[in-house]
Amino acid sequence: MSPDAKPNLHLSKHRLEALVDGVFAIAMTILVLEVKVPDLEAPRSAAELGAKLAHDAPTIAAYFFSFGLLGIFWAWHHRLARLIASLDVPLVALSLFFLSLVSFFPFAAALVGRYLLNPASMAVYLPITGLILATQWLTLEMARRRGRLDPDVPASDILAARKRNGRGLAIFALATMPSALRFGWLPTLACLVFGILLLVWTRRVT
Amino acid sequence: MSPDAKPNLHLSKHRLEALVDGVFAIAMTILVLEVKVPDLEAPRSAAELGAKLAHDAPTIAAYFFSFGLLGIFWAWHHRLARLIASLDVPLVALSLFFLSLVSFFPFAAALVGRYLLNPASMAVYLPITGLILATQWLTLEMARRRGRLDPDVPASDILAARKRNGRGLAIFALATMPSALRFGWLPTLACLVFGILLLVWTRRVT
Amino acid sequence: MSPDAKPNLHLSKHRLEALVDGVFAIAMTILVLEVKVPDLEAPRSAAELGAKLAHDAPTIAAYFFSFGLLGIFWAWHHRLARLIASLDVPLVALSLFFLSLVSFFPFAAALVGRYLLNPASMAVYLPITGLILATQWLTLEMARRRGRLDPDVPASDILAARKRNGRGLAIFALATMPSALRFGWLPTLACLVFGILLLVWTRRVT
Amino acid sequence: MSPDAKPNLHLSKHRLEALVDGVFAIAMTILVLEVKVPDLEAPRSAAELGAKLAHDAPTIAAYFFSFGLLGIFWAWHHRLARLIASLDVPLVALSLFFLSLVSFFPFAAALVGRYLLNPASMAVYLPITGLILATQWLTLEMARRRGRLDPDVPASDILAARKRNGRGLAIFALATMPSALRFGWLPTLACLVFGILLLVWTRRVT
Secondary structure, three states: OOHHHOOOOOOOHHHHHHHHHHHHHHHHHHHHHHOOOOOOOOOOOHHHHHHHHHHOHHHHHHHHHHHHHHHHHHHHHHHHHOOEOOOOHHHHHHHHHHHHHHHHHHHHHHHHHHOOOOHHHHHHHHHHHHHHHHHHHHHHHHHHHOOOEOOOOOHHHHHHHHHHHHHHHHHHHHHOHHHHHOOOHHHHHHHHHHHHHHHHHHHHOO | OOHHHOOOOOOOHHHHHHHHHHHHHHHHHHHHHHOOOOOOOOOOOHHHHHHHHHHOHHHHHHHHHHHHHHHHHHHHHHHHHOOEOOOOHHHHHHHHHHHHHHHHHHHHHHHHHHOOOOHHHHHHHHHHHHHHHHHHHHHHHHHHHOOOEOOOOOHHHHHHHHHHHHHHHHHHHHHOHHHHHOOOHHHHHHHHHHHHHHHHHHHHOO | OOHHHOOOOOOOHHHHHHHHHHHHHHHHHHHHHHOOOOOOOOOOOHHHHHHHHHHOHHHHHHHHHHHHHHHHHHHHHHHHHOOEOOOOHHHHHHHHHHHHHHHHHHHHHHHHHHOOOOHHHHHHHHHHHHHHHHHHHHHHHHHHHOOOEOOOOOHHHHHHHHHHHHHHHHHHHHHOHHHHHOOOHHHHHHHHHHHHHHHHHHHHOO | OOHHHOOOOOOOHHHHHHHHHHHHHHHHHHHHHHOOOOOOOOOOOHHHHHHHHHHOHHHHHHHHHHHHHHHHHHHHHHHHHOOEOOOOHHHHHHHHHHHHHHHHHHHHHHHHHHOOOOHHHHHHHHHHHHHHHHHHHHHHHHHHHOOOEOOOOOHHHHHHHHHHHHHHHHHHHHHOHHHHHOOOHHHHHHHHHHHHHHHHHHHHOO
């Protein structure tokens, strides 16, 4: 059964990519709204403004870190999108879920920027990041099973991308373990098992 | 009379689609601004942050729900836009009205997220949603009457889209009835009559 | 001297149009941030929320009005952009000035939405609107004098656009007169003279 | 070794340009959020609103100045992007760093708009502006060394762009000296040396 013969959503990839670029651009730019201009008692005091900006340094560092992370997600997404030829309803739904996580990311980043040492902020940030990576992985697997991959892309590229997705998600799951420890043994174990299963999957996938 | 012979607005579909994608991307991303980072008395207390986030759970759920709804409207719009070949002044005006509703949607969503149990917030949210669906339905009907449909699209696709539009709007009108009940019999009856008329129209349209 | 022989900025029209669409989409969507979710004493009181929303009705009406105005500016801009083949430095600078006015428009709209009856808010809103129309008019005139018009566009289309621009700006200047009266005879007279000169120009231009 | 033979990121220039346009459009439009609608004691008093707006005049002037600066960065970026044929990982990373600075710019502009006479605000604004110019310069140099330039672009265009980049950065470094003086001799000397080195480089580059 050729891709042309399949029921088609008639929603062009090009439109989805424009929406993706728009949501990423806004999510990246909204991150900076968390960096607030401080109120000064002496408006011309360089010492006071300098001290307040130094106090905001973690927020500013968090801005650049989160921007970079969104940038990596964005580049990752477009490398995947290149492999996919057309979209059906489940793929569009998954892409919209992915975008809702991307658009939610500035909130999670703001939470961490303000309460860096509070474990609860990590309990929002890390699952959101993990879900973003997981939807990326799932998008490619679903597109493959649903026969939506671009036939012009060499099979070796597809395989490399699948392995990269799996490995990335596995590394994230394992790297999350120290943070998960704060929430008890169960989430830590879940990360470990999930990470190992993914590594095994990554090895076996052909 | 061929489409080429008609007075043309010379406003390319491509530009309108770019504006549509931009407005949707921003409206989707603005939704998250309603999810506020809570103020904590003990900044490192996971218990306090967890409790405050749990308290904000309806707002967060409303975010994902509204994002999904905007996503559906977006996909719906682009499936319709594919059927239309060119734009004239009334179609552009209708599209801009549609966009003004989409861009207003985050306010309606914020209202519901904050006052979920207040009937007045539904009295804003439901009509806005209904108007968004109605402008979609109207766009296709107007484009058809004004001879702006793409001649390359098979007539069966056009008919299916028209029926889908009508059915969607009818289901929305009928599903709104329980909420409308709170505002008295008149709005409830209006929803019922409107929904039935649309179902009849959907059946008869050929 | 052919357009090809001219020194070229090498900045494609396509990129400027993407920036224009982005700025318009954001300016349109930012308008809604002025419509604030009211604070309620009784969160479930439909009467209180209804009353507060009714009190915000002018702000909401101002939102739809300003959105429509930006929509008209957007459509107008793209009809003009179609006539222009390439861009040089002064045309890009003028376009950026135009965009800075468009992006400033939400502030002017917020001012009017909040202080509708305050003449000073009109003293911001009307000049900004006038400048937006004037930069549109100037863009076409400059592109024409600098030989940047698209040679494939029939001369009658160019002439019609120039007349439309002049007439639009003239009507705006004359329609502004009653508001200008509040600021004395001088601004009123300036609007009158400017409007008449433009009408004369519109008649004579060939 | 031809560009085709190189390991390719498979991230199209077109997608990066869309992200760039989006981030610029939002950063430009976010600038206006710093211009706040004033609170009035007498909502209908033109005198009070006029006085408050006059008081905000530096903020409004800063808005147009920063918008113009972002506009110049935007035009500059796209003139460079035209010279580059394809992207690899370091070039995408550099572009994302460039975008994170552009998106951070509204914060720096807000700081200056509010604390124009405070030297500490300049200690944020000027380095950010300098880094934006420096990443532009670095992008072209890196693209050249990594063999990513468009072979269809004449060598004289490349050379002119490199000289323009170097000269622009040098002029910025030298023009920053009076402001740097406030922070002691060391930063002033650094600007001088950096500016002169760049001018020498600009002369020698062939």
